[in-house]
Amino acid sequence: MSRFRQSTLLAVAVTGLALLLWGADTGQGQTPADTSAAAETTFVADTVSPDSAEHVAAAVDEATSTLRELGRGAYRLAPKIGIAIALLIAAAFVTRAVRMLLRRASRSWQRAQAVAALVSVVLWLLAVGAALAILAGDARALLGSVGLVGLALSWALQAPIESFTGWLLNSFRSYYRVGDRIAVGDVFGDVYSIDVLTTTVWEAGGEHKAVQGAQPTGALITFPNSEVLRANIINYTRDFPYVWDEIVVGISNESDLPLAMEVVRDVAENTVGREMAVPAAAYAELLRHARLAHEVSDGPQLYVSPTDAWMNITVRYLVPARQRRKAASDLHQAIAERLAEQPYRDRIKPSYPRLDVAVLEPSTQPANGEER
Secondary structure (H helix, E strand, O other): HHHHHHHHHHHHHHHHHHHHHHHHHHHHOHHHHHHHHHHHHHHHHHHHOOHHHHHHHHHHHHHHHHHHHHHHHHHHHHHHHHHHHHHHHHHHHHHHHHHHHHHOOOOHHHHHHHHHHHHHHHHHHHHHHHHHHHHHOOEEEEEEHHHHHHHHHHHOHHHHHHHHHHHHHHHHOOOOOOOOEEEEEEEEEEEEOOOOOEEEEEEOOOOOOOOOOOOOEEEEEEEOOHHHHOOOEEEEOOOOOEEEEEEEEEEEOOOHHHHHHHHHHHHHHHHHHHHOHHHHHHHHHHHHHHOOOOOOOOOOEEEEEEEOOOOEEEEEEEHHHHHHHHHHHHHHHHHHHHOOOOOOOOOOEEEEOOOOOOOOOOOOOHHHHHOO
Protein backbone atom coordinates (compact mmCIF):
# COMPACT_ATOMS: atom_id res chain seq x y z
CA MET A 1 0.00 0.00 0.00
CA SER A 2 2.86 2.40 0.79
CA ARG A 3 4.52 1.76 -2.58
CA PHE A 4 1.17 2.22 -4.37
CA ARG A 5 0.59 5.54 -2.60
CA GLN A 6 4.07 6.77 -3.48
CA SER A 7 3.71 5.72 -7.12
CA THR A 8 0.31 7.42 -7.34
CA LEU A 9 1.73 10.65 -5.91
CA LEU A 10 4.59 10.56 -8.40
CA ALA A 11 2.19 9.96 -11.33
CA VAL A 12 -0.02 12.87 -10.23
CA ALA A 13 2.99 15.17 -10.00
CA VAL A 14 4.30 14.23 -13.43
CA THR A 15 0.84 14.64 -14.95
CA GLY A 16 0.49 18.06 -13.33
CA LEU A 17 3.89 19.04 -14.70
CA ALA A 18 2.90 17.98 -18.23
CA LEU A 19 -0.38 19.89 -18.03
CA LEU A 20 1.34 22.99 -16.74
CA LEU A 21 3.97 22.90 -19.48
CA TRP A 22 1.48 22.21 -22.26
CA GLY A 23 -1.09 24.66 -20.98
CA ALA A 24 1.42 27.46 -20.53
CA ASP A 25 2.71 27.10 -24.06
CA THR A 26 -0.61 26.67 -25.82
CA GLY A 27 -2.13 29.54 -23.84
CA GLN A 28 0.63 31.91 -24.91
CA GLY A 29 0.49 30.82 -28.52
CA GLN A 30 -3.20 31.61 -29.14
CA THR A 31 -4.00 34.49 -31.44
CA PRO A 32 -7.19 36.59 -31.55
CA ALA A 33 -8.15 34.89 -34.79
CA ASP A 34 -7.79 31.46 -33.21
CA THR A 35 -9.80 32.59 -30.20
CA SER A 36 -12.60 33.97 -32.31
CA ALA A 37 -12.65 30.79 -34.43
CA ALA A 38 -12.91 28.64 -31.35
CA ALA A 39 -15.67 30.86 -29.96
CA GLU A 40 -17.52 30.71 -33.25
CA THR A 41 -17.25 26.92 -33.36
CA THR A 42 -18.51 26.68 -29.81
CA PHE A 43 -21.41 28.97 -30.62
CA VAL A 44 -22.36 26.86 -33.61
CA ALA A 45 -22.10 23.68 -31.57
CA ASP A 46 -24.40 25.14 -28.92
CA THR A 47 -27.06 26.46 -31.27
CA VAL A 48 -27.56 23.52 -33.61
CA SER A 49 -30.06 20.88 -32.88
CA PRO A 50 -28.65 17.65 -31.46
CA ASP A 51 -30.58 15.56 -33.96
CA SER A 52 -29.57 17.42 -37.09
CA ALA A 53 -26.72 16.73 -39.46
CA GLU A 54 -25.39 20.21 -38.72
CA HIS A 55 -24.63 19.11 -35.18
CA VAL A 56 -22.43 16.29 -36.47
CA ALA A 57 -20.62 18.64 -38.80
CA ALA A 58 -20.07 21.13 -36.00
CA ALA A 59 -18.66 18.39 -33.77
CA VAL A 60 -16.28 17.30 -36.53
CA ASP A 61 -15.20 20.87 -37.08
CA GLU A 62 -14.61 21.34 -33.36
CA ALA A 63 -12.52 18.16 -33.13
CA THR A 64 -10.56 19.14 -36.20
CA SER A 65 -9.93 22.58 -34.76
CA THR A 66 -8.74 21.04 -31.48
CA LEU A 67 -6.34 18.70 -33.27
CA ARG A 68 -5.10 21.60 -35.38
CA GLU A 69 -4.42 23.63 -32.24
CA LEU A 70 -2.57 20.70 -30.67
CA GLY A 71 -0.45 20.35 -33.78
CA ARG A 72 0.36 24.03 -33.79
CA GLY A 73 1.26 23.89 -30.11
CA ALA A 74 3.58 20.93 -30.67
CA TYR A 75 5.16 22.69 -33.64
CA ARG A 76 5.76 25.85 -31.60
CA LEU A 77 7.15 23.72 -28.72
CA ALA A 78 9.66 21.83 -30.88
CA PRO A 79 12.43 24.49 -30.77
CA LYS A 80 12.09 24.73 -27.01
CA ILE A 81 12.35 20.96 -26.68
CA GLY A 82 15.51 21.02 -28.78
CA ILE A 83 17.08 23.70 -26.60
CA ALA A 84 16.12 21.81 -23.42
CA ILE A 85 17.69 18.59 -24.75
CA ALA A 86 20.84 20.50 -25.67
CA LEU A 87 21.06 21.85 -22.13
CA LEU A 88 20.76 18.36 -20.67
CA ILE A 89 23.45 17.01 -23.02
CA ALA A 90 25.75 19.90 -22.05
CA ALA A 91 25.13 19.15 -18.37
CA ALA A 92 26.10 15.52 -18.94
CA PHE A 93 29.42 16.53 -20.57
CA VAL A 94 30.20 19.09 -17.86
CA THR A 95 29.52 16.65 -15.01
CA ARG A 96 31.76 14.04 -16.64
CA ALA A 97 34.58 16.58 -17.06
CA VAL A 98 34.23 17.78 -13.46
CA ARG A 99 34.32 14.18 -12.20
CA MET A 100 37.55 13.48 -14.09
CA LEU A 101 39.19 16.66 -12.80
CA LEU A 102 38.23 15.94 -9.20
CA ARG A 103 39.59 12.39 -9.39
CA ARG A 104 42.92 13.69 -10.62
CA ALA A 105 43.10 16.55 -8.11
CA SER A 106 41.98 14.68 -4.99
CA ARG A 107 44.15 12.14 -3.20
CA SER A 108 41.23 10.32 -1.63
CA TRP A 109 39.20 8.39 -4.20
CA GLN A 110 36.15 8.16 -1.94
CA ARG A 111 36.06 11.88 -1.22
CA ALA A 112 36.54 12.65 -4.91
CA GLN A 113 33.56 10.44 -5.69
CA ALA A 114 31.44 12.19 -3.05
CA VAL A 115 32.36 15.70 -4.24
CA ALA A 116 31.75 14.66 -7.85
CA ALA A 117 28.34 13.28 -6.91
CA LEU A 118 27.37 16.53 -5.17
CA VAL A 119 28.57 18.65 -8.10
CA SER A 120 26.69 16.39 -10.52
CA VAL A 121 23.48 16.74 -8.53
CA VAL A 122 23.77 20.54 -8.47
CA LEU A 123 24.55 20.75 -12.20
CA TRP A 124 21.70 18.43 -13.12
CA LEU A 125 19.26 20.38 -10.96
CA LEU A 126 20.30 23.60 -12.66
CA ALA A 127 20.05 22.03 -16.10
CA VAL A 128 16.66 20.47 -15.44
CA GLY A 129 15.38 23.73 -13.94
CA ALA A 130 16.57 25.72 -16.93
CA ALA A 131 15.01 23.19 -19.33
CA LEU A 132 11.70 23.34 -17.53
CA ALA A 133 11.80 27.14 -17.55
CA ILE A 134 12.35 27.13 -21.30
CA LEU A 135 9.52 24.68 -21.90
CA ALA A 136 7.08 26.37 -19.55
CA GLY A 137 7.86 29.96 -20.48
CA ASP A 138 6.34 31.01 -17.15
CA ALA A 139 8.17 31.15 -13.82
CA ARG A 140 4.97 30.50 -11.86
CA ALA A 141 4.27 27.33 -13.82
CA LEU A 142 7.87 26.28 -13.33
CA LEU A 143 7.73 26.79 -9.57
CA GLY A 144 4.47 24.88 -9.29
CA SER A 145 5.72 21.95 -11.33
CA VAL A 146 9.03 21.75 -9.48
CA GLY A 147 7.17 21.77 -6.17
CA LEU A 148 4.91 18.92 -7.23
CA VAL A 149 7.76 16.81 -8.57
CA GLY A 150 9.92 17.52 -5.50
CA LEU A 151 7.13 16.47 -3.16
CA ALA A 152 6.55 13.27 -5.07
CA LEU A 153 10.24 12.39 -5.24
CA SER A 154 10.76 13.06 -1.53
CA TRP A 155 8.12 10.44 -0.75
CA ALA A 156 8.81 7.91 -3.47
CA LEU A 157 12.62 8.00 -3.15
CA GLN A 158 12.96 8.38 0.61
CA ALA A 159 15.04 5.21 1.15
CA PRO A 160 17.50 5.86 -1.73
CA ILE A 161 17.97 9.46 -0.58
CA GLU A 162 18.82 8.31 2.94
CA SER A 163 21.27 5.72 1.59
CA PHE A 164 22.90 8.33 -0.63
CA THR A 165 23.23 10.66 2.37
CA GLY A 166 24.83 7.86 4.38
CA TRP A 167 27.31 7.25 1.56
CA LEU A 168 28.21 10.95 1.49
CA LEU A 169 28.78 11.03 5.25
CA ASN A 170 30.94 7.93 5.14
CA SER A 171 32.94 9.33 2.21
CA PHE A 172 33.75 12.56 4.05
CA ARG A 173 34.02 11.19 7.61
CA SER A 174 35.59 7.79 6.76
CA TYR A 175 33.60 5.76 9.26
CA TYR A 176 34.82 2.64 7.43
CA ARG A 177 36.75 1.82 4.28
CA VAL A 178 37.23 -1.23 2.10
CA GLY A 179 39.19 -3.82 4.09
CA ASP A 180 38.14 -2.61 7.55
CA ARG A 181 36.60 -5.00 10.05
CA ILE A 182 33.39 -3.41 11.27
CA ALA A 183 30.19 -4.11 13.15
CA VAL A 184 27.07 -2.21 12.07
CA GLY A 185 23.95 -3.35 13.87
CA ASP A 186 23.79 -7.13 13.48
CA VAL A 187 26.37 -7.14 10.66
CA PHE A 188 29.95 -8.09 11.57
CA GLY A 189 32.77 -8.69 9.12
CA ASP A 190 35.26 -7.20 6.65
CA VAL A 191 34.16 -4.49 4.21
CA TYR A 192 34.24 -5.85 0.66
CA SER A 193 32.79 -2.96 -1.37
CA ILE A 194 31.09 0.41 -0.85
CA ASP A 195 28.57 1.61 -3.43
CA VAL A 196 26.45 4.74 -3.59
CA LEU A 197 23.47 3.02 -1.96
CA THR A 198 24.81 -0.17 -0.31
CA THR A 199 27.80 -1.67 1.50
CA THR A 200 28.85 -5.31 1.13
CA VAL A 201 30.67 -7.15 3.94
CA TRP A 202 32.35 -10.54 4.19
CA GLU A 203 30.63 -11.95 7.26
CA ALA A 204 32.66 -13.01 10.30
CA GLY A 205 31.41 -15.45 12.93
CA GLY A 206 30.05 -14.75 16.36
CA GLU A 207 27.26 -15.57 18.74
CA HIS A 208 24.21 -17.31 17.21
CA LYS A 209 26.16 -18.05 14.00
CA ALA A 210 27.53 -21.22 12.47
CA VAL A 211 31.09 -20.04 13.20
CA GLN A 212 31.38 -18.98 16.82
CA GLY A 213 34.78 -17.30 16.59
CA ALA A 214 35.52 -13.98 14.87
CA GLN A 215 36.57 -15.70 11.64
CA PRO A 216 35.14 -15.45 8.09
CA THR A 217 32.06 -17.55 7.38
CA GLY A 218 32.24 -17.14 3.59
CA ALA A 219 28.90 -15.30 3.40
CA LEU A 220 28.41 -11.85 1.88
CA ILE A 221 26.06 -9.41 3.62
CA THR A 222 24.77 -6.29 1.83
CA PHE A 223 23.07 -3.55 3.83
CA PRO A 224 21.87 -0.04 2.84
CA ASN A 225 24.10 2.89 3.62
CA SER A 226 21.20 4.45 5.53
CA GLU A 227 22.31 2.27 8.47
CA VAL A 228 25.10 4.80 8.96
CA LEU A 229 22.42 7.25 10.10
CA ARG A 230 20.66 4.81 12.44
CA ALA A 231 23.04 2.22 13.91
CA ASN A 232 26.26 2.38 15.89
CA ILE A 233 29.38 1.78 13.78
CA ILE A 234 32.20 -0.17 15.40
CA ASN A 235 35.47 -0.17 13.46
CA TYR A 236 38.13 -2.59 14.72
CA THR A 237 40.92 -1.73 12.28
CA ARG A 238 40.57 1.86 10.99
CA ASP A 239 43.34 3.65 12.92
CA PHE A 240 44.66 0.78 15.04
CA PRO A 241 44.50 -2.83 13.74
CA TYR A 242 44.82 -4.34 17.25
CA VAL A 243 42.24 -5.02 19.95
CA TRP A 244 42.43 -5.91 23.62
CA ASP A 245 41.30 -9.45 24.32
CA GLU A 246 41.28 -11.72 27.37
CA ILE A 247 40.92 -15.31 28.45
CA VAL A 248 39.93 -16.78 31.81
CA VAL A 249 41.81 -19.59 33.59
CA GLY A 250 39.98 -21.21 36.51
CA ILE A 251 41.82 -22.87 39.41
CA SER A 252 40.47 -24.53 42.52
CA ASN A 253 40.54 -22.84 45.91
CA GLU A 254 43.05 -25.45 47.16
CA SER A 255 45.64 -24.37 44.57
CA ASP A 256 48.71 -22.25 45.24
CA LEU A 257 47.39 -18.95 43.86
CA PRO A 258 50.70 -16.98 43.76
CA LEU A 259 52.41 -19.85 41.98
CA ALA A 260 49.52 -20.17 39.53
CA MET A 261 49.68 -16.46 38.67
CA GLU A 262 53.44 -16.70 38.16
CA VAL A 263 53.08 -19.66 35.81
CA VAL A 264 50.23 -18.08 33.82
CA ARG A 265 52.12 -14.78 33.52
CA ASP A 266 55.24 -16.54 32.24
CA VAL A 267 53.27 -18.51 29.65
CA ALA A 268 51.42 -15.38 28.49
CA GLU A 269 54.67 -13.45 28.13
CA ASN A 270 56.21 -16.18 25.96
CA THR A 271 53.04 -16.72 23.87
CA VAL A 272 51.58 -13.26 23.18
CA GLY A 273 53.70 -10.81 25.18
CA ARG A 274 56.63 -10.70 22.78
CA GLU A 275 54.52 -9.08 20.06
CA MET A 276 52.82 -6.52 22.31
CA ALA A 277 55.57 -3.92 22.73
CA VAL A 278 55.25 -2.16 19.34
CA PRO A 279 51.42 -2.03 19.14
CA ALA A 280 51.20 -1.01 22.82
CA ALA A 281 53.49 1.97 22.12
CA ALA A 282 51.39 2.93 19.08
CA TYR A 283 48.23 2.66 21.16
CA ALA A 284 49.71 4.89 23.85
CA GLU A 285 50.65 7.47 21.20
CA LEU A 286 47.10 7.48 19.79
CA LEU A 287 45.69 8.05 23.27
CA ARG A 288 48.17 10.84 23.96
CA HIS A 289 47.33 12.54 20.66
CA ALA A 290 43.61 12.37 21.55
CA ARG A 291 44.36 13.73 25.05
CA LEU A 292 43.24 10.46 26.61
CA ALA A 293 46.69 9.44 27.73
CA HIS A 294 46.91 6.85 30.46
CA GLU A 295 49.27 4.05 31.31
CA VAL A 296 49.38 1.32 28.67
CA SER A 297 51.07 -1.94 29.61
CA ASP A 298 53.45 -3.41 27.05
CA GLY A 299 52.87 -6.94 28.35
CA PRO A 300 50.00 -9.21 29.41
CA GLN A 301 48.08 -8.20 32.53
CA LEU A 302 46.61 -10.61 35.11
CA TYR A 303 43.52 -10.10 37.28
CA VAL A 304 42.03 -12.38 39.92
CA SER A 305 38.33 -12.68 40.70
CA PRO A 306 36.60 -15.17 43.02
CA THR A 307 33.55 -17.25 42.19
CA ASP A 308 31.34 -19.46 44.35
CA ALA A 309 33.61 -22.50 44.01
CA TRP A 310 36.99 -21.46 42.51
CA MET A 311 39.23 -18.57 41.50
CA ASN A 312 39.42 -17.04 38.01
CA ILE A 313 42.68 -15.66 36.60
CA THR A 314 41.94 -13.29 33.71
CA VAL A 315 44.73 -12.66 31.20
CA ARG A 316 44.41 -9.40 29.22
CA TYR A 317 46.59 -8.88 26.16
CA LEU A 318 46.86 -7.00 22.85
CA VAL A 319 46.35 -8.97 19.64
CA PRO A 320 45.65 -8.26 15.93
CA ALA A 321 41.91 -7.89 15.37
CA ARG A 322 41.73 -10.82 12.95
CA GLN A 323 43.79 -13.20 15.11
CA ARG A 324 41.79 -13.17 18.32
CA ARG A 325 40.64 -16.78 18.12
CA LYS A 326 44.08 -18.14 17.22
CA ALA A 327 45.81 -16.20 19.99
CA ALA A 328 43.26 -17.36 22.58
CA SER A 329 43.58 -20.98 21.44
CA ASP A 330 47.39 -20.88 21.58
CA LEU A 331 47.33 -19.30 25.02
CA HIS A 332 44.87 -21.84 26.44
CA GLN A 333 46.88 -24.73 25.05
CA ALA A 334 50.21 -23.40 26.36
CA ILE A 335 48.78 -22.82 29.87
CA ALA A 336 47.23 -26.29 30.00
CA GLU A 337 50.48 -27.93 28.95
CA ARG A 338 52.49 -26.01 31.54
CA LEU A 339 50.08 -26.75 34.39
CA ALA A 340 50.18 -30.45 33.49
CA GLU A 341 53.93 -30.63 34.15
CA GLN A 342 55.11 -32.43 37.27
CA PRO A 343 56.28 -29.43 39.35
CA TYR A 344 52.82 -27.82 39.14
CA ARG A 345 50.44 -30.75 38.81
CA ASP A 346 49.96 -31.23 42.54
CA ARG A 347 50.07 -27.58 43.58
CA ILE A 348 47.82 -26.06 40.91
CA LYS A 349 44.54 -27.83 40.22
CA PRO A 350 41.98 -26.79 37.64
CA SER A 351 38.56 -25.63 38.70
CA TYR A 352 35.68 -28.08 38.75
CA PRO A 353 32.00 -27.95 39.69
CA ARG A 354 31.47 -28.52 43.38
CA LEU A 355 28.35 -29.53 45.24
CA ASP A 356 28.21 -29.39 49.03
CA VAL A 357 25.72 -31.74 50.68
CA ALA A 358 24.91 -31.16 54.34
CA VAL A 359 23.52 -34.16 56.29
CA LEU A 360 21.42 -33.07 59.24
CA GLU A 361 21.07 -35.34 62.30
CA PRO A 362 17.48 -36.11 63.32
CA SER A 363 16.34 -33.97 66.20
CA THR A 364 16.25 -35.73 69.63
CA GLN A 365 13.90 -33.13 71.06
CA PRO A 366 10.37 -34.58 71.01
CA ALA A 367 7.65 -32.53 69.42
CA ASN A 368 5.42 -30.45 71.76
CA GLY A 369 7.81 -31.13 74.67
CA GLU A 370 6.67 -34.75 75.09
CA GLU A 371 9.15 -37.52 75.93
CA ARG A 372 9.48 -40.43 73.58
